[in-house]
Amino acid sequence: MKSNIPPPTPHMGNLLKTYFRAKHIRKAVLARLLQRDKSSISRYQKRKTLAIDILWDISHALQHNFFSDIAAQLPAHFSSDIPADTSKDELINTLQEENKQLTTQVATLKEVLQTKT
Missing domain, CATH: 1.20.5 (Single alpha-helices involved in coiled-coils or other helix-helix interfaces)
Structure with a gap:
C-alpha cells in the first residue's frame, strides 16, 4: 500500500548553513547586504522554516536560487507552470x-x- 504521507520538509536553516559553508559566506557580510543584524542570520540558520520574503531577500543578496534548490528535492513527476526550456x-x-x-x-x-x- 502506497503512503500518501509526504516526506519531511527540508530544514531551511540547514539548507542555508550548508550553502554558506560551501561558498564561504560570512554571516557579517550577508547581514550587511540584507541590512540586518548578524544575529538575524544566525537565527535563520537555526530555523526549520523561513518566510518566503526572507528566503527571497537572501537569494537576491547572494544571487543564488534557493527556491530551485528546494524544488529539486521534489519528485521529478510533479507538475510546474514553468515553461520548458x-x-x-x-x-x-x-x-x-x-x-x-x-x-x-x-x-x-x-x-x-x-x-x-
Whole structure:
C-alpha cells in the first residue's frame, strides 16, 4: 500500500548553513547586504522554516536560487507552470542542419578534387 504521507520538509536553516559553508559566506557580510543584524542570520540558520520574503531577500543578496534548490528535492513527476526550456533543442536542431550542410559541402569538394586529378 502506497503512503500518501509526504516526506519531511527540508530544514531551511540547514539548507542555508550548508550553502554558506560551501561558498564561504560570512554571516557579517550577508547581514550587511540584507541590512540586518548578524544575529538575524544566525537565527535563520537555526530555523526549520523561513518566510518566503526572507528566503527571497537572501537569494537576491547572494544571487543564488534557493527556491530551485528546494524544488529539486521534489519528485521529478510533479507538475510546474514553468515553461520548458527549448533553447537546447533549438540549438541541437540548428547544429544538426549545419552539420548536414557541411557534410554535403565536404562531399562536393571531394568530388571536385577527384575530377581534377
